[in-house]
Amino acid sequence: MSAWQGNAQILSNRRIRGAYFHLSVMAARISAVAKPGQFVMVKVNRDGQEPLLRRPLGIHNAGVGRLSLLYEVIGKGTQILSQRRPGELLDIIGPLGNGFDTGPRMRGARPVLVAGGMGVAPLVFLARKLKAHTPLVLIGAKTGKGILCAEEFNACGCRVRLSSDDGTRGFKGKVTGLFKSMLRQGKTGMTVVYACGPRPMLRELSVLCRQQGIPLQVSLEAHMACGIGACLGCAVETHAGYRRVCKDGPVFPAAEIVW
Amino acid sequence: MSAWQGNAQILSNRRIRGAYFHLSVMAARISAVAKPGQFVMVKVNRDGQEPLLRRPLGIHNAGVGRLSLLYEVIGKGTQILSQRRPGELLDIIGPLGNGFDTGPRMRGARPVLVAGGMGVAPLVFLARKLKAHTPLVLIGAKTGKGILCAEEFNACGCRVRLSSDDGTRGFKGKVTGLFKSMLRQGKTGMTVVYACGPRPMLRELSVLCRQQGIPLQVSLEAHMACGIGACLGCAVETHAGYRRVCKDGPVFPAAEIVW
Amino acid sequence: MQPNLSVTVGRLRLKNPVMVASGTFGYAEEFADFLDLKSLGAVVTKTITVRPRTGNPPGRTCETPAGMLNSIGLENPGLDVFLKEKLPALKRIGIPVVASIASEKDPAEFLVLARRLDKIDAVAAIELNISCPNIRHHAASGRQRLVSQDPAATYALVKAVRKATGKTLITKLSPNVTDIVEIAQAARKAGSDALSLINTLTGMSLEVKTRKPKLTTGIGGLSGPAIRPVAVRMIWEVRQHIALPIVGMGGIIDTSSALEFLIAGATAISVGTANFVNPRVSIEIVSGLKAYLQEQRIPDIRHIIGRVGH
Amino acid sequence: MQPNLSVTVGRLRLKNPVMVASGTFGYAEEFADFLDLKSLGAVVTKTITVRPRTGNPPGRTCETPAGMLNSIGLENPGLDVFLKEKLPALKRIGIPVVASIASEKDPAEFLVLARRLDKIDAVAAIELNISCPNIRHHAASGRQRLVSQDPAATYALVKAVRKATGKTLITKLSPNVTDIVEIAQAARKAGSDALSLINTLTGMSLEVKTRKPKLTTGIGGLSGPAIRPVAVRMIWEVRQHIALPIVGMGGIIDTSSALEFLIAGATAISVGTANFVNPRVSIEIVSGLKAYLQEQRIPDIRHIIGRVGH
Numbered sequence A, B: 001m002s003a004w005q006g007n008a009q010i011l012s013n014r015r016i017r018g019a020y021f022h023l024s025v026m027a028a029r030i031s032a033v034a035k036p037g038q039f040v041m042v043k044v045n046r047d048g049q050e051p052l053l054r055r056p057l058g059i060h061n062a063g064v065g066r067l068s069l070l071y072e073v074i075g076k077g078t079q080i081l082s083q084r085r086p087g088e089l090l091d092i093i094g095p096l097g098n099g100f101d102t103g104p105r106m107r108g109a110r111p112v113l114v115a116g117g118m119g120v121a122p123l124v125f126l127a128r129k130l131k132a133h134t135p136l137v138l139i140g141a142k143t144g145k146g147i148l149c150a151e152e153f154n155a156c157g158c159r160v161r162l163s164s165d166d167g168t169r170g171f172k173g174k175v176t177g178l179f180k181s182m183l184r185q186g187k188t189g190m191t192v193v194y195a196c197g198p199r200p201m202l203r204e205l206s207v208l209c210r211q212q213g214i215p216l217q218v219s220l221e222a223h224m225a226c227g228i229g230a231c232l233g234c235a236v237e238t239h240a241g242y243r244r245v246c247k248d249g250p251v252f253p254a255a256e257i258v259w
Numbered sequence C, D: 001m002q003p004n005l006s007v008t009v010g011r012l013r014l015k016n017p018v019m020v021a022s023g024t025f026g027y028a029e030e031f032a033d034f035l036d037l038k039s040l041g042a043v044v045t046k047t048i049t050v051r052p053r054t055g056n057p058p059g060r061t062c063e064t065p066a067g068m069l070n071s072i073g074l075e076n077p078g079l080d081v082f083l084k085e086k087l088p089a090l091k092r093i094g095i096p097v098v099a100s101i102a103s104e105k106d107p108a109e110f111l112v113l114a115r116r117l118d119k120i121d122a123v124a125a126i127e128l129n130i131s132c133p134n135i136r137h138h139a140a141s142g143r144q145r146l147v148s149q150d151p152a153a154t155y156a157l158v159k160a161v162r163k164a165t166g167k168t169l170i171t172k173l174s175p176n177v178t179d180i181v182e183i184a185q186a187a188r189k190a191g192s193d194a195l196s197l198i199n200t201l202t203g204m205s206l207e208v209k210t211r212k213p214k215l216t217t218g219i220g221g222l223s224g225p226a227i228r229p230v231a232v233r234m235i236w237e238v239r240q241h242i243a244l245p246i247v248g249m250g251g252i253i254d255t256s257s258a259l260e261f262l263i264a265g266a267t268a269i270s271v272g273t274a275n276f277v278n279p280r281v282s283i284e285i286v287s288g289l290k291a292y293l294q295e296q297r298i299p300d301i302r303h304i305i306g307r308v309g310h
């Protein structure tokens, strides 16, 4: 489970649509041991201090020797990343963090995956891992165009339901609204929920799941300077005190978090 | 004679050999008014602070609408510049500085151009301008491989003599040694000398020319923050006090400089 | 909507809060090719001394990570030449001219400068540069200090200059202090109308190959984006405690960084090092601020000054 | 040629001058995947307090031009847990362990810490962190100050700790002072064996969209390449006046920047923020220094320490 730092050759780095990009690199040392929910720290520029720090990105998929990332260009770092070309070397560290708990208690589980916006990124890898359980996947975004990866989930045999705030695709409203309506229909029989997305979404899910007594695992974000547990910058408040999102997370049982 | 700042489209940017590059841009506003010996300030990176400051580069040639630069990759800034590609926009300011004095007293002149290392860069433009006088051009470099632009000078109808410290091409020794031997041969009939190169070379030339009573114009270098006369960072000591290399120079009569 | 961009610094009315920092804009003429000078809020001159100064030996600037060091040594033509040769052109621009002044050895030179400038209409305000790191003023405890590194010296000097002129006085402070609020307080009590924050941080950079300092003087002043967090912090700190308008500067390079200073508590801002990188940046910031206010539907720039959210 | 890389800081012998800075290397275990820890000259622990500290609320770090701000708030498990759970693994690395310590409120806590650590063989030296900008110690003139912002307080504290331990004492100073030499002098007179220079500069950064500080605490500590010129200057200044070995830090990111500190006068260097960017950077610097000495045919690293050219 040890982390590796090195130069990974870029295999492809292409725009999916809008500001969303898919990056694939050769990184056998990472892909061989990566678990869904873990992430990598990427030095977007070859060297140099603009930006200075690495960027955390969830592991979107891990195949033989290969690793893929899915990212949205939102600022300087992801902008530079989007300009890197196949053949170039990308300095990455990973796999980092704990990953989703898909442990022994999963027998007979009926997992639900809930993604808000870019929260889909790490859930594709998870869905592949949980394939045998044919997970139900709920994907929400602001607009229909922001809904990513529906096909990938379908390809994993998942049942997929969509939502968009503006109703341009799927359920009209937040993905938490979709989740609630699924609960109301009562047919999911869900035994465990995995979620990744903006904090308000995770907070609302945590309330809903607590009410229903369904265990919920959330993947959190925090500003990360190191990503390896050294700087203590990525603290999140839990009922047992501050924890490091990068090392003790990024996945936490929702019940542990002070929302 | 006013300077222009703007985005100039890169037409070509290619390695000549080793660390030497030739860059050509569309910059009609600069090329239309540029004089030999003037320079431009180049923002090597599109935006950003690494490096923060612009880089001064002499105008190597100016054609209709076009401007060319000749540069050596020696550090971070020129390294980044060498990676810029045709079609991209390069933020440049120019023309800056005073340029060589090729004024009215040039009638019947027999000019000699002396270049040390990258000092050839601005002298090609000057040679073109002085074509009618068939200048004698002395080019020196550490090794034969470092001798640039001999063909360009030939194409301008110049007589060209070469030197290399290691003797791999032309006269063996410093270009100032070659200059001295030309003086000794006494056949040049030189009436004015223009020089660009490392400071020790210019200093030695200034002694030689003073002894011979030949006017010498030297193009100086200094670390430049602004290049437009505002920061007072590029001071050079002259017999009349400090002067700004960027605004009052970069070309000075050698006799004015406190060597 | 045409948002209001005008602000007041002491009795100095600026049509917009964008000034250019002393020593980074020459005497404005150097920038005439690049921008419409009269679009600026105000221009601050290179610091002027009574006598001409030749400045420090060359090797005066070098680059550092996201910044630069300088050790110009206050090169300037002296008061008389400034008045005769530089001021007329500055005046013709038609925007307020802030004259930056300093003494070389004797603080009394400040009074000479202030009295002379006091009578000159074309000078809208005086900036007291008591913080140039390239000039050390007096020794305390055997160690050299700048005036603006000592609250008592700051008080005494500002007080004296205050008596010598009725013009708006802006005291420019050094960030190289333990407690900027203490110094700002001294300037306020002595009658300064406003504060300029910050001058450069003292720094040094060595060339590893030669083992020599990159600046001939060894140490110099650090400016540029690298120092911005220090500047924003000091402006915010001073704003909490001192009821004086602040002209904020230190690493402003675009509209966003200018806004950071205004929000932290600066009534106006000065663009310094960024002028070297992009000579048009100051007026780009003027337009940028206007666009920002329009987008955010804020009718008046003053509504964001000092309004740090919680 | 096998050049000598070993140096001595107080009674601390280092096989090479490369240390890692407090708070940027965790308790070393976080870096075990990336480098051979025993290649380092020494490791400095995250600052330890008597009681456990939970640290500041999240929103603890942000990026700045060529640097970063942090406001961790000295989160640490407290002395007992440190000794029981962290020190044994640190000891096993087999290199000198420098324990960084601080008090939370009462300076007497420093004595508690020093006395306990004094008896522990695995602790090779003690670094007194009297300069953490996230903790204010005492008020002077009504304003809050750090111990290391006050020469008298520095003297008193170092003197007291000096009596409490015979171990090598390294006093870590804040750059947020008017005169670093004065503070360094106080530490020397009180019996400090060495100095660590510099801790972070106090800074602030605002998110323009929300107008909120990027750090929840508002202000924090600026580190990284941006502050390097300030660090080099302070080390050079102190070296001119104070006869104590200096552990230099502040923006070291590679061999060349490490050399800048050694040449300026640091006997050893600490790598901080750069560990986050490249976890292997510290040992890359060890090899880089060796290669530099070989290339330059310098037989001993000590031959370059403090040797600024003219």
Ligand SMILES: Cc1cc2nc3c(=O)[nH]c(=O)nc-3n(C[C@H](O)[C@H](O)[C@H](O)COP(=O)(O)OP(=O)(O)OC[C@H]3O[C@@H](n4cnc5c(N)ncnc54)[C@H](O)[C@@H]3O)c2cc1C
Residues within 6 Å of the ligand: A039, A051, A053, A054, A055, A056, A057, A058, A059, A070, A071, A072, A073, A074, A075, A076, A077, A078, A079, A118, A121, A122, A220, A221, A222, A223, A224, A250, D062, D063
């Ligand atoms: C564990 C983890 C996994 C992530 N996985 C993904 C993913 O798979 N795909 C994806 O598109 N994004 C992901 N993110 C968010 C991603 O890290 C940010 O979008 C990215 O760092 C933005 O960098 P920037 O320079 O483009 O933006 P800027 O806004 O310019 O960044 C400024 C600073 O803020 C930090 N930052 C900005 N947004 C975030 C954020 N949401 N979380 C943490 N730090 C942030 C940056 O790292 C940088 O230090 C993840 C974040 C974490 C913590």
Ligand SMILES: Cc1cc2nc3c(=O)[nH]c(=O)nc-3n(C[C@H](O)[C@H](O)[C@H](O)COP(=O)(O)OP(=O)(O)OC[C@H]3O[C@@H](n4cnc5c(N)ncnc54)[C@H](O)[C@@H]3O)c2cc1C
Residues within 6 Å of the ligand: B039, B051, B053, B054, B055, B056, B057, B058, B059, B070, B071, B072, B073, B074, B075, B076, B077, B078, B079, B118, B121, B122, B220, B221, B222, B223, B224, B250, C062, C063
């Ligand atoms: C008026 C003038 C004209 C020039 N013309 C040419 C030319 O036509 N071709 C060419 O190859 N070079 C020319 N130079 C030198 C060129 O500016 C430097 O080689 C270049 O700035 C190096 O930048 P860097 O980032 O690659 O190197 P770095 O060493 O990383 O630069 C660090 C800093 O030092 C400055 N610097 C480094 N070397 C020089 C130098 N020799 N003179 C001034 N500043 C320097 C850089 O601008 C930068 O600010 C000229 C310099 C001046 C002053």
Ligand SMILES: Cc1cc2nc3c(=O)[nH]c(=O)nc-3n(C[C@H](O)[C@H](O)[C@H](O)COP(=O)(O)O)c2cc1C
Residues within 6 Å of the ligand: B231, B233, C021, C022, C023, C024, C046, C047, C070, C072, C074, C100, C129, C132, C172, C198, C199, C200, C222, C223, C224, C225, C227, C249, C250, C251, C252, C270, C271, C272, C273, C274
């Ligand atoms: C080259 C240079 C020269 C300067 N000269 C002066 C000066 O003469 N008087 C003064 O008060 N400040 C001077 N400064 C400081 C600037 O006015 C400003 O306070 C400082 O650079 C911080 O702002 P910046 O980071 O935007 O440059 C100078 C700065 C630079 C870079």
Ligand SMILES: Cc1cc2nc3c(=O)[nH]c(=O)nc-3n(C[C@H](O)[C@H](O)[C@H](O)COP(=O)(O)O)c2cc1C
Residues within 6 Å of the ligand: A231, A233, D021, D022, D023, D024, D046, D047, D070, D072, D074, D100, D129, D132, D172, D198, D199, D200, D222, D223, D224, D225, D227, D249, D250, D251, D252, D270, D271, D272, D273, D274
């Ligand atoms: C995230 C972070 C945490 C830090 N924690 C401590 C600390 O606990 N004790 C301490 O003395 N210094 C601490 N520092 C300061 C560093 O040890 C160092 O002095 C400073 O960062 C300058 O070095 P750098 O620029 O190489 O990071 C911390 C710095 C950072 C960035």
Ligand code: FES
Residues within 6 Å of the ligand: A223, A224, A225, A226, A227, A228, A229, A230, A231, A232, A233, A234, A235, A244, A245, A246, A247
């Ligand atoms: S990011 Fe450094 S501890 Fe988590």
Ligand code: FES
Residues within 6 Å of the ligand: B223, B224, B225, B226, B227, B228, B229, B230, B231, B232, B233, B234, B235, B244, B245, B246, B247
């Ligand atoms: S480079 Fe600024 S005045 Fe010459």
